[in-house]
Amino acid sequence: MSFVSHLESTFDGSTLPARTLQTIHGGKPLLVRYDLAAIAAATRRESLRDRAPDLWRYEELLPLEQRENRVSLGEGMTPLLDCPRLAERIGLNSLKIKDESQLPTGSFKARGMAMAVSLAKELGVTRVAAPTAGNAGGALAAYAARAGMEAWVFMPGDTPAVNIRETSLHGASTYLVDGLITDCGAIVKEGVGCMGWFDMSTLREPYRIEGKKTMGLELAEQLDWKLPDVILYPTGGGTGLIGMWKAFEELEQIGWLDDIRRPRMISCQSSTCAPLPRAFAAGERESQLFEDARTVAAGLRVPKALGDFLVLDGVYESGGCAVAAEEDRLLEWMQLACELEGIALCPEAAACIGAIVKGLTEGWIQSDDRVVLFNTAAAQKYVELIDGPQTWIDHKAVDWSRISGQS
Numbered sequence: 001m002s003f004v005s006h007l008e009s010t011f012d013g014s015t016l017p018a019r020t021l022q023t024i025h026g027g028k029p030l031l032v033r034y035d036l037a038a039i040a041a042a043t044r045r046e047s048l049r050d051r052a053p054d055l056w057r058y059e060e061l062l063p064l065e066q067r068e069n070r071v072s073l074g075e076g077m078t079p080l081l082d083c084p085r086l087a088e089r090i091g092l093n094s095l096k097i098k099d100e101s102q103l104p105t106g107s108f109k110a111r112g113m114a115m116a117v118s119l120a121k122e123l124g125v126t127r128v129a130a131p132t133a134g135n136a137g138g139a140l141a142a143y144a145a146r147a148g149m150e151a152w153v154f155m156p157g158d159t160p161a162v163n164i165r166e167t168s169l170h171g172a173s174t175y176l177v178d179g180l181i182t183d184c185g186a187i188v189k190e191g192v193g194c195m196g197w198f199d200m201s202t203l204r205e206p207y208r209i210e211g212k213k214t215m216g217l218e219l220a221e222q223l224d225w226k227l228p229d230v231i232l233y234p235t236g237g238g239t240g241l242i243g244m245w246k247a248f249e250e251l252e253q254i255g256w257l258d259d260i261r262r263p264r265m266i267s268c269q270s271s272t273c274a275p276l277p278r279a280f281a282a283g284e285r286e287s288q289l290f291e292d293a294r295t296v297a298a299g300l301r302v303p304k305a306l307g308d309f310l311v312l313d314g315v316y317e318s319g320g321c322a323v324a325a326e327e328d329r330l331l332e333w334m335q336l337a338c339e340l341e342g343i344a345l346c347p348e349a350a351a352c353i354g355a356i357v358k359g360l361t362e363g364w365i366q367s368d369d370r371v372v373l374f375n376t377a378a379a380q381k382y383v384e385l386i387d388g389p390q391t392w393i394d395h396k397a398v399d400w401s402r403i404s405g406q407s
């Protein structure tokens with residue numbers, strides 16, 4: 001049923017069997033490998049036409065063996081929205097936003113968790129745990145509930161309120177931790193022995209990448225199998241960028257791309273948590289722990305990622321870069337996109353707008369590049385960041401001069 005051939009260690013390239021539970025090898029992540037020649041022989045991209053518009057439509061390029069093990073909340077294809085007003089304002093001819101905020105639980109973490117929880121179910125797991133900066137916790141809790149599994153989630157105490165509440169609402173045992181996501185990760189790792197849970201941390205199991213890979217597959221299909229010039233991706237742990245880069249490689253191998261030119265991958269972070277831009281500027285392949293990491297874009301608050309070298313590999317190979325947007329301007333860019341286009345842009349994706357502005361100024365983005373930006377979550381999940389209006393109206397004596405702005 002599946003075309004998976006093996007798991008490959010990014011530590012030393014060695015091969016591990018796929019049909020058993022695996023975590024990491026030599027301290028590094030595992031990548032799922034497929035028999036791509038067999039996929040190319042068995043499937044044509046035209047066959048997608050008759051399939052449901054969700055991420056499972058790419059099943060040949062996904063690791064699940066049995067369809068009945070799918071754990072799904074209806075993770076539909078997300079729209080690729082043209083943004084002419086925003087493009088004009090920031091100096092681009094063409095900007096498209098892939099709006100991942102419309103996925104279950106309001107973030108693209110649904111893609112990774114749909115796949116990882118499905119595989120966990122297929123491989124007999126009944127208890128899962130993960131650290132989270134916010135959205136991964138909500139998504140894990142929801143998909144674990146859907147699968148009838150027990151879930152434990154550990155998150156920094158200053159995680160956005162909606163994430164804390166949604167995680168707990170979906171029945172996960174939810175704990176606030178007086179530390180960063182890296183500290184939460186250490187708790188989950190330590191608990192594997194005494195709690196007997198499976199560690200679903202970013203890149204500590206091989207399948208979240210495969211779920212996030214579908215962003216790249218979908219994008220290629222929506223653009224008629226010609227990739228854009230530039231992709232901006234708000235990067236925390238990096239699975240999305242790693243997944244998309246892997247998707248493009250696999251699509252090229254199975255011959256589905258009409259034009260094999262790859263986009264420049266721009267990994268976007270915030271100036272106050274910028275381990276990847278720092279490593280990129282120094283020409284390094286790995287990042288250093290970023291001290292005193294903080295940012296209102298909770299999903300970017302990862303001071304050191306396990307898969308940093310895989311993100312940087314993709315960035316270097318693509319001719320892209322890793323760039324830090326100014327933390328103090330994230331809210332302004334978020335509002336700009338929300339107001340001009342009606343898209344509920346999250347603060348993480350706002351960092352990508354900052355990166356575009358920087359790229360145009362510094363010359364590594366041209367105004368006629370075809371640019372795609374990923375809106376990884378819904379603005380509504382960040383209530384603390386958004387000021388509501390405080391303008392009250394007396395319904396018995398409406399003062400129209402105030403409403404018409406003439407007072």
Ligand SMILES: *Cc1c(COP(=O)(O)O)cnc(C)c1O
Nearest residue numbers: 135236237238239240299376377
């Ligand atoms: C998790 C998250 C990110 C970072 O995703 P990675 O693929 O782990 O780099 C970006 N934006 C939002 C909203 C997130 O929740």
